Amino acid sequence: MATTTRMFCFVLVMVLMGCCCSAKIYKVGDSKGWRAKHGSYHEWAKRKEFQVGDSLMFEYDGNVNDVTQVSSRLEYQFCNSLSPKAVYNTGHDVVTLTEPGYHFFITSNHSQCVAGQKLVVFVVHDHPMIPPPPPPRKILSFGKDYKVGDSNEWRVPEESDFYSKWSEEKQFHVGDNLLFYYNDQVDDVLEINSDLEFKSCDTISPVAVHNAGQDLIRLTKPGIRYFITSKIGHCEAGLKLRVVVRPLSKSVPKKMQLSPFDRFIKWLRDSFTPHPHH
Known part of the structure; x- marks a missing residue:
């Protein structure tokens, strides 16, 4: 009985370890840790894909800095720590990312924050804790994620038709996602209405404006x-993208073959049905 109990406990531990080991811990700034350095945390974060369940580890001098989590991009941009969402000040803080979306971190040391000690991370997906069941059929299913430009990301290309070629090589469908990664100090993403605006790089009446540096855009309808x-000159140099979104593929049943008897009935109906004379 004792042996059976130990075996059960061992299996349970292994299952739990298997479920949870997919979460990652990222040391913010790697060997540099959490300290002021302009632009370094943007570069550090954009090369990673953060998921729900992952953790950020901040290491720093607690006598000089802290980790202040704020709620909005405005607070992040202006280093406003007056109404923090949370404050960590041990010098060795581990913050778990519990929900998808944007997470903003600054230091309450204003001069240090202005000097670049701030971090925004974008959480895209959840870690599956157990193998999920087959998803039910939905009107809008979860599709593929396409990182725009792949390794080039969203920046002025060396060849002006780079993004045109990138788009033409793929088939986008309703439910797919476009992931734009770029330096938000240099570029942004504007969605516009028409081919004329696209060709002329007209930014006057955009449908939407994205400027986070890590933007996820869902393709919700065909077209x-x-x-x-x-940014002046960047669109004209080729930083522009047009994607054709196809509807969800539907399985069409093959045309049923008529039996000999049905073909005979059809022949009778076609042969003896009177046709109007003109």
């Missing part, structure tokens, strides 16, 4: 979607 940047 053509147009994306450019508002």
